Amino acid sequence: MKVTQIVEPLKAEIVVGEKIAEQDIAGGYCGDLLSDCIANAKEGSIWVTIQSHPNVVAVAVLVGMPCIVICNYQEVNEETTKRAQKEGITILRTSLTSYQAVSVLSSLGIPGTKRHG
Amino acid sequence: MEEDKVLVEIEREIVGGDFQSAGDVSGELKKVLQQVGFPPSFNRRVVIAAYEAEMNVVIHAYRGIFATEIYEDRVHIEVDDQGPGIPDLELAFQEGYSTAPPHIREMGFGAGYGLSNMKKCSDHLEIDTRIGEGTKVVMDFFLNPEK
Numbered sequence: 005m006k007v008t009q010i011v012e013p014l015k016a017e018i019v020v021g022e023k024i025a026e027q028d029i030a031g032g033y034c035g036d037l038l039s040d041c042i043a044n045a046k047e048g049s050i051w052v053t054i055q056s057h058p059n060v061v062a063v064a065v066l067v068g069m070p071c072i073v074i075c076n077y078q079e080v081n082e083e084t085t086k087r088a089q090k091e092g093i094t095i096l097r098t099s100l101t102s103y104q105a106v107s108v109l110s111s112l113g114i115p116g117t118k119r120h121g
Numbered sequence: 122m123e124e125d126k127v128l129v130e131i132e133r134e135i136v137g138g139d140f141q142s143a144g145d146v147s148g149e150l151k152k153v154l155q156q157v158g159f160p161p162s163f164n165r166r167v168v169i170a171a172y173e174a175e176m177n178v179v180i181h182a183y184r185g186i187f188a189t190e191i192y193e194d195r196v197h198i199e200v201d202d203q204g205p206g207i208p209d210l211e212l213a214f215q216e217g218y219s220t221a222p223p224h225i226r227e228m229g230f231g232a233g234y235g236l237s238n239m240k241k242c243s244d245h246l247e248i249d250t251r252i253g254e255g256t257k258v259v260m261d262f263f264l265n266p267e268k
Contacts, residue, residue: 038176039234042169043241047161055229062144066151066168083141091148119165 005029005114007071007094010050013108014073016096019080020088027070027094031117034106038063045069046117052105056080061087061095070094073109075102129153129191135178137204140228143179146187147172157191159264166242167196167262173235174200174258180221180231181205182255194264199257206252214240 007027033045034052047068056078071094154164178185182204190197221231245261
């Protein structure tokens with residue numbers, strides 16, 4: 005599925021989206037502990053989280069996640085935005101909670117995925 | 122035989138408390154590993170361990186040196202920091218045990234999975250820690266660990 009197709013269902017605002025048109029997602033991961041995400045999220049997933057500091061972009065890059073959905077309308081600071089622009093990571097921001105966002109993504113047919121199966 | 126020739130060497134400084142650029146060294150390492158052409162699953166476990174080692178310096182230490190040697194069939198990483206050291210290594214290896222302060226935890230760091238992630242992802246892990254001086258982490262990753 006294209007990242008562009010999830011923006012409206014998530015009622016999301018595109019905070020960073022220079023590369024959004026060319027991004028696909030194969031699955032999803034949800035979590036706020038960075039050690040958990042880096043170890044368990046699968047490449048090509050969309051990442052649903054309430055963390056919005058610049059290091060989430062580092063984690064997305066290291067895992068190979070093209071898009072981060074920041075929930076609860078958390079503030080996204082300039083450093084995070086700059087880092088995402090530099091790395092070509094899309095950042096969406098929504099007022100939905102993580103659970104609500106995952107429910108929407110799930111109803112669109114995006115499965116939960118995990119590294120190693 | 123030239124099989125143990127270093128293909129790439131990377132040495133970078135990590136600054137304690139610098140959360141803005143935290144993860145950059147691991148990101149650079151990932152790109153180099155991809156360029157060298159290792160399989161993605163191998164790169165992933167190196168990168169997970171590298172990220173945790175890098176973050177440990179950022180979270181706990183004052184500064185550190187992150188040095189990597191990439192060979193044809195293995196990767197060697199040494200992260201040497203000046204910092205408080207680890208008082209109880211056995212405890213530090215327990216998943217969920219952490220000495221990170223609350224404001225660090227709120228950011229999703231310091232959840233107590235760093236050392237166990239490093240142990241799970243590396244084929245060899247050695248930690249030398251001196252209280253009040255610092256910690257040195259040495260990790261090796263083999264393309265064919267069973268060899």
